[in-house]
Amino acid sequence: DAKTTQPPSMDCAEGRAANLPCNHSTISGNEYVYWYRQIHSQGPQYIIHGLKNNETNEMASLIITEDRKSSTLILPHATLRDTAVYYCIVTPSNTGKLIFGQGTTLQVKP
């Protein structure tokens, strides 16, 4: 079973920030939080990952709470092309063995 809980769906207006929450209350000390997204009928795409510190890259920001029991993926300026299913996964680093949950379907609307 997936170790994460995400809302099944969210809407966001184009150009606004999309904030996608994830609960991972049973995360272990050696586990990272990874985010992938899957655009319809394509393979998943890596977005970002982190251990305890907040992270930012060209795609998104990841905010991890101090107790590491939850996190938020932030897409600062959502576009229509960001419409996808977003998966939050906790796993030890350096592995491709990923346990996917149902993810959050983000619909970006004009």
Add this chain to the structure above:
Amino acid sequence: SQTIHQWPATLVQPVGSPLSLECTVEGTSNPNLYWYRQAAGRGLQLLFYSVGIGQISSEVPQNLSASRPQDRQFILSSKKLLLSDSGFYLCAYHDQGLAWPEAFFGQGTRLTVV
């Protein structure tokens, strides 16, 4: 640069027929390789993974098998397809070095068993 190729993109096969899906990786050596399946309306499920030539681990019991005849080639097979084998099959690789922490996925094969 690293790339992953997966084919065919779509496939329609009758029940009881054999299956062979191929995945190849370029630009990296000794990658970890993975086969995932996504049933309609569901999340991805890991089927097999391989850490080297001839080394295959199965994650779930099923009608499928996997083989790794070469370092960067991963094959998913079945002798006799079932209707329940329909789905979206994805190959992925992961660099065993520490340079790239993420997994890279192919574009997938959509299999319909009729």
